[in-house]
Amino acid sequence: MLRDWLRNMMFAGALAGAVSMAGALRAGPLTDSLKSGEVKLQSTGPITFGPEGVLFVGDPKAAAVYAIGTGDAAASKAAPVNIENLGGKLAALLGTKEADVQVNDIAVNPESNKVYLSVSRGKGPGAIPVILSVGTGGELKEVALASVPHAKAELSKPVAEGAKRMEAITGLKVVKDKLFVAGLSNEEFASTLRKIALPFDGKTASAGIQIYHGAHGKYETAAPVRTFTTVEINGKEEILAAYTCTPLVRIPVSELQDGAKVKGKTVAELGNRNRPLDILVYSKEGKPFALMANSARGVMKVGLDNIESVDAISARVADTAGLKYETLKQHVGVEHLAKLGDAHAVMLVRGTAGVSLKTIELP
Amino acid sequence: MARLSANTVRIGIPVLAIFLGAAPARSQSPSLAWKPDGSDPSVGRFEARGLPEGSPPLAQPGRFLTVGVEAGPGLLGTWGSEGNTAWFRPRFPLAPGVRHTVRLGGGLSIELVHSLPVPETPATVVVSSHPSSREIPENILRFYLVFSAPMRTGEAYKRVTLVRDDGHIAELPFLELDEELWDPTGTRLTLLIDPGRIKRGVKPLVDIGPVFESGRRYTLKVDAAWPDANGKPLSKAHQREYQVVPPVRRRIDPGDWVPSPPMSAAQPVEIRFPRPLDKALAERLIRVSDDENRPLAGKAEMLAGETVLRFTPRAPWQPGRYHLAAELALEDPAGNRQDRLFDSPEDEEPGPAKTRCGPSFRVGSR
Structure with missing residues (x-):
């Protein structure tokens, strides 16, 4: 009895702690810069979180990125999220068929450890963009955008009526007070990485940065970044980018200046007949790793501990070279990855029965 | 449970409703219907009409008026009630071809199935x-x-x-x-x-x-x-x-282009390229300017296997000299540009110029 009573008291205490933390929303310069109003998304692509619970949403159709103050900035413990038949549940919520739901990206708010989804209802130019959050019990809730603190950064000047040029947004990532946006046009082959200062200052993003990387004695010209993340090496932020021909390339953030041509350093060749889909970095037992989802080989775990010392790959290699990796074959069909707390990852997994959300312990 | 079936056309079958509350205040039977706001049949609300006063769906529409689709229950939307009507407004326009099942509970066991027809459109090619x-x-x-x-x-x-x-x-x-x-x-x-x-x-x-x-x-x-x-x-x-x-690894040189000047003020100019260029980029990035370097508005169209650009100015030609230029972003179908080859690291250092000049041509007599 006494034990039960103590346990109940402890539970009540923990609950009170959670409630008091929930009341202490952290505002800051980023949220202060946002203005309240309606966010009229034309489309939704990649999403990522910055500090203060600010969600960045890539809108390729509008050639813009929105910073949205979710107000979801109360610290909360990471809890696993698993949703079977996510596609079916989204279809029921959005009033469509499962085949007409597309999950474009997932992101975890590092403040609240809540999972967010970037979803399209419909598969065509008339698709409706929707942002949803996932509750601790797996309940899906639309993020209302009718009146929300936000700011917009245009990636290029709005295209003329009837113009056919558009740019796909292939990745978004916040590094301290900068947002990096990777994109690829449907006309000229200009793969660009744009750097946008935070808070947004209302200007159109810079002309972009061209990244080259050494591979087999050649320098790739303007190769398209397929997915990227950031990693801190010796106290310096670096971009870790995966390319379609699957090398992993590191680029110091300090070199990414507007209009610059930057030479990245190829640190791993991850083999052929394979496309990188998403990447995250984490630390386990004091060692840094990258986890990468691929089209063909399950999830790859790449050791980054000797990233500083590994030689840049510049000669032809038999199959793989540089950083060592292992393939986690049990995780198949993983299309997106996001880090949940320090020890877990949320994955969007496509199986025979549609897509699901699955939480794993970081390997 | 009585079941109303509707596809855009509502079938007015009287519904046997059993209400376990107070006696209905009016003789009108409760019914369910889709009510578009205006001419767009996909935007509107589902209504439960003729509800007895004090009936549960009027007091708690969110609990007793539910809408689901084939994929499952729980369609996003908002609820309300006014007079004898409880309503549910879907968050998004109804998707054509999706079956919406509307259920009224609270002792009034009625169901409506509603779907918007898929629009009749000609087959795409x-x-x-x-x-x-x-x-x-x-x-x-x-x-x-x-x-x-x-x-x-x-x-x-x-x-x-x-x-x-x-x-x-x-x-x-x-x-x-x-x-x-x-x-x-x-x-x-x-x-x-x-x-x-x-x-x-x-x-x-x-x-x-x-x-x-x-x-x-x-x-x-x-x-x-x-x-x-x-x-x-x-x-x-x-x-x-x-x-x-064999692969093409040559830069684009606008100096190689040959314009066929228009013979009359209404004719287009045709520019012939020694090899094909990218259709979309050529149509967007090749410019025709007058002698004062003002770009002409008009329609550009690639022809002849992307080796000829036909440019028809919006206004008729005025006699004078015209100049061709192309933005650096112009590519051939292999991605080669004026300033670099697709797969060569030997780029030119980027200069301030965003365009390069091609040949000029004259319209009308000198």
């Missing part, structure tokens, strides 16, 4: 594919497919194949992106060949080889089963055969 030339270089980078109506996304990489003359289907030939490269109308798709299979010396090219081999014939095939944005398959498959020739 592939209008054109580019390059439209008979020959393509081994290092070709880009294809365009133009459709007569918006297409369904997420299908492109499984619906388009490249088949060699011996029947071999190219393995992973395209740069596959989550977000396919469509234009804003969803009618033009850009397909990029995986650059790793083009660039000299990079791993996929060395290990797997190029997608195209010079000297062989290939067919670009578009599957007829590809659904358009309304879910209807294409009316027929599309294919275009190409003879593959």
Whole structure:
């Protein structure tokens, strides 16, 4: 009895702690810069979180990125999220068929450890963009955008009526007070990485940065970044980018200046007949790793501990070279990855029965 | 449970409703209906009408008026009630072809099935594919497919194949992106060949080889089963055969272009290129300017296997000299530009100029 009573008291205490933390929303310069109003998304692509619970949403159709103050900035413990038949549940919520739901990206708010989804209802130019959050019990809730603190950064000047040029947004990532946006046009082959200062200052993003990387004695010209993340090496932020021909390339953030041509350093060749889909970095037992989802080989775990010392790959290699990796074959069909707390990852997994959300312990 | 069936047409079958509360205040039977706000049949609300005063659905519409689709219950929306009507407004316009099942509970056991018909549209076709030339270089980078109506996304990489003359289907030939490269109308798709299979010396090219081999014939095939944005398959498959020739690794030089000046004020100018250029980029980035360097508004159209650009100015030509120029972003179908080759690291240092000048031509007598 006494034990039960103590346990109940402890539970009540923990609950009170959670409630008091929930009341202490952290505002800051980023949220202060946002203005309240309606966010009229034309489309939704990649999403990522910055500090203060600010969600960045890539809108390729509008050639813009929105910073949205979710107000979801109360610290909360990471809890696993698993949703079977996510596609079916989204279809029921959005009033469509499962085949007409597309999950474009997932992101975890590092403040609240809540999972967010970037979803399209419909598969065509008339698709409706929707942002949803996932509750601790797996309940899906639309993020209302009718009146929300936000700011917009245009990636290029709005295209003329009837113009056919558009740019796909292939990745978004916040590094301290900068947002990096990777994109690829449907006309000229200009793969660009744009750097946008935070808070947004209302200007159109810079002309972009061209990244080259050494591979087999050649320098790739303007190769398209397929997915990227950031990693801190010796106290310096670096971009870790995966390319379609699957090398992993590191680029110091300090070199990414507007209009610059930057030479990245190829640190791993991850083999052929394979496309990188998403990447995250984490630390386990004091060692840094990258986890990468691929089209063909399950999830790859790449050791980054000797990233500083590994030689840049510049000669032809038999199959793989540089950083060592292992393939986690049990995780198949993983299309997106996001880090949940320090020890877990949320994955969007496509199986025979549609897509699901699955939480794993970081390997 | 009585069941009303409706497809846009409501069937006015009287409903046997059992209400376990107070006696109905009016003689009108409760009924369910979809009520569009205006002329758009997809935007509106579901209404439960003729409800007895004090009945549970009027007091708690969110609990007793529920709407679900085939995929499951719990459609997003808002509820309310006024007079004898409780309502549910879906968050999004109704999707055509989706069956909405509306249920009224609280002792009033009524159901309505409502779906918007899929619009009758003509079957979609592939209008054109580019390059439209008979020959393509081994290092070709880009294809365009133009459709007569918006297409369904997420299908492109499984619906388009490249088949060699011996029947071999190219393995992973395209740069596959989550977000396919469509234009804003969803009618033009850009397909990029995986650059790793083009660039000299990079791993996929060395290990797997190029997608195209010079000297062989290939067919670009578009599957007829590809659904358009309304879910209807294409009316027929599309294919275009190409003879593959050695790779093109030359920069574009506007100095090589030959304009055929218009013979009258109403005629277009035609500019002939020594080799094909990218259709979309040439139509957008080649400029015709007057002698005072003012660009002319008009319509640009690529012809003759992308070797001729026909430019028709909006206003008739005035006698005088005109100049051709091209922005640096102009590419040939293999991605070569004026300032660099697609796969060469030997770029020119970027200068301030964003355009390069081509030849001039004269309209009218001197």
